[in-house]
Amino acid sequence: MVKLLFPLLAISTAVVCYIYFRPPPPLPELDYSKWWGPTERQARQDRSVRPFNVSFSKEMIQDLKWRLQNHQPFTPPLEGVAFEYGFNTDTLQPWLDYWADRYPFEERQEFLNKYPHYKTNIQGLDIHFIRVKPKVSFGVQLVPMLLCHGWPGSVREFYEAIPFLTAISNDRNFALDLIIPSMPGYGFSDAAVRPGLGAVEIAIVFKNLMRRLGFQKFYFQGGDWGAFVGSSMVTLFPEDILGYHTNMVFSTAPTVSALTAIGSIYTPLIVEDKYADRLYPYFMKFLPNIVQETGYLHLQATKPDTVGVALSDSPAALLAYILEKFSTYTNMDNRYLADGGLEKFYTKDQLIDNLMLYWSTNTITTSMRLYAETFNKRVADMRLDEIPTPVPTWALQARHELSFLPPWMIRFKYPNLLNATMLDDGGHFVALEMPEVFANDVLNAVKAFRDYHHSNLEV
Ligand SMILES: *[C@@H]1O[C@H](CO)[C@@H](O)[C@H](O)[C@H]1NC(C)=O
Numbered sequence: 503m504v505k506l507l508f509p510l511l512a513i514s515t516a517v518v519c520y521i522y523f524r525p526p527p528p529l530p531e532l533d534y535s536k537w538w539g540p541t542e543r544q545a546r547q548d549r550s551v552r553p554f555n556v557s558f559s560k561e562m563i564q565d566l567k568w569r570l571q572n573h574q575p576f577t578p579p580l581e582g583v584a585f586e587y588g589f590n591t592d593t594l595q596p597w598l599d600y601w602a603d604r605y606p607f608e609e610r611q612e613f614l615n616k617y618p619h620y621k622t623n624i625q626g627l628d629i630h631f632i633r634v635k636p637k638v639s640f641g642v643q644l645v646p647m648l649l650c651h652g653w654p655g656s657v658r659e660f661y662e663a664i665p666f667l668t669a670i671s672n673d674r675n676f677a678l679d680l681i682i683p684s685m686p687g688y689g690f691s692d693a694a695v696r697p698g699l700g701a702v703e704i705a706i707v708f709k710n711l712m713r714r715l716g717f718q719k720f721y722f723q724g725g726d727w728g729a730f731v732g733s734s735m736v737t738l739f740p741e742d743i744l745g746y747h748t749n750m751v752f753s754t755a756p757t758v759s760a761l762t763a764i765g766s767i768y769t770p771l772i773v774e775d776k777y778a779d780r781l782y783p784y785f786m787k788f789l790p791n792i793v794q795e796t797g798y799l800h801l802q803a804t805k806p807d808t809v810g811v812a813l814s815d816s817p818a819a820l821l822a823y824i825l826e827k828f829s830t831y832t833n834m835d836n837r838y839l840a841d842g843g844l845e846k847f848y849t850k851d852q853l854i855d856n857l858m859l860y861w862s863t864n865t866i867t868t869s870m871r872l873y874a875e876t877f878n879k880r881v882a883d884m885r886l887d888e889i890p891t892p893v894p895t896w897a898l899q900a901r902h903e904l905s906f907l908p909p910w911m912i913r914f915k916y917p918n919l920l921n922a923t924m925l926d927d928g929g930h931f932v933a934l935e936m937p938e939v940f941a942n943d944v945l946n947a948v949k950a951f952r953d954y955h956h957s958n959l960e961v
């Protein structure tokens with residue numbers, strides 16, 4: 503064994519040296535105005551920004567209730583099994599009863615409309631967004647920030663955090679002007695009609711959205727797909743992004759994968775003791791967990807339209823499929839709880855609001871296509887994770903997030919990492935789960951970004 507260790511270390515060091523000193527690839531050539539909508543609309547482009555209201559029609563609600571009440575009998579779960587085989591069907595019925603009989607549709611519609619919504623057409627797609635602009639007094643500067651959700655979330659994830667994010671405080675000489683778009687193909691945003699709209703291309707769409715709203719430079723916050731869009735944006739448009747806050751740091755760069763693997767031979771080489779269990783044992787625990795929980799990802803990256811038929815036809819299926827993710831991705835230990843632990847973290851209304859944005863718009867299929875449009879050779883060949891960006895960056899790493907990187911490895915891609923906040927709890931949907939903690943971290947980040955720019959001004 504010991505005899506094997508030396509050559510193994512030598513080989514891995516050689517591999518890391520090779521990929522580490524390999525120069526980063528050039529930026530990919532992309533069409534910054536590619537048309538994703540129906541071709542016939544290209545001739546009469548509409549640049550207006552129109553107010554929009556969320557509205558649940560009577561017919562939609564009636565049909566939804568009928569489907570919730572008329573599903574096939576569920577297969578009972580196996581004896582002694584909680585969520586290990588997926589959403590426990592004993593737990594499913596009470597959710598469906600609630601959605602059909604007690605979820606207050608009108609009240610929730612009103613709640614969803616509590617912030618101003620808009621739509622505007624970008625590159626052929628009507629893009630929906632929420633805009634929350636606080637009123638500020640003289641001496642307080644409004645600074646724009648784009649917040650970007652992921653799958654299976656939506657703009658709904660930010661509702662509880664918005665009042666904290668837009669609060670005016672004597673401790674700050676700025677306030678956030680929030681722009682919160684729905685991803686193309688999610689909720690009220692149009693889906694592309696032709697292939698190729700992945701996370702990198704969405705970064706272009708959202709940059710163009712910000713230009714449409716009059717913002718040349720802005721801050722960006724994102725987790726999940728929002729983090730893929732964010733990291734693409736700071737790579738393609740470093741001049742435009744004043745600071746990048748992310749609650750999901752990850753890297754597909756070979757250096758990072760190789761170092762992480764080497765760390766399983768000797769952990770202290772890679773990560774401080776107190777954070778080691780977020781990543782190690784890598785081959786015995788971390789990777790098996792990821793593999794066990796990401797079957798959906800492979801499916802959606804290959805055949806989204808097939809599973810989409812089932813999910814867009816059955817609200818029971820949609821609920822089970824999406825809430826299973828809210829259960830395990832909030833905390834993997836929720837798998838061993840009969841109710842998936844969902845209501846330890848969220849209310850039924852919060853989670854069903856999110857489902858309503860998928861169901862009422864029938865966008866589950868187009869939302870899942872994002873996996874196929876991003877996890878493919880075309881995007882992998884761009885090697886964007888290997889191109890460092892000068893944009894000042896701030897990472898928020900929740901205890902139960904799916905990915906973890908020690909700060910020194912985050913700096914490969916983000917050399918101007920200003921801080922990496924390590925939370926002792928919290929999961930993948932941290933904005934929804936811990937809105938105040940999330941918002942305070944974002945505000946601390948923006949303050950640090952502003953200080954960074956001031957101290958870097960040429961005098
Ligand atoms: C949205 O709803 C408000 C309040 O009911 C109404 O005043 C407004 O005209 C509506 N806007 C649109 C675009 O439907």
Ligand SMILES: *[C@@H]1O[C@H](CO)[C@@H](O)[C@H](O)[C@H]1NC(C)=O
Pocket residue numbers: 921922923924925943946
């Ligand atoms: C920066 O990160 C450290 C480590 O988690 C944390 O203790 C600290 O509070 C963070 N700084 C700010 C200003 O949030």
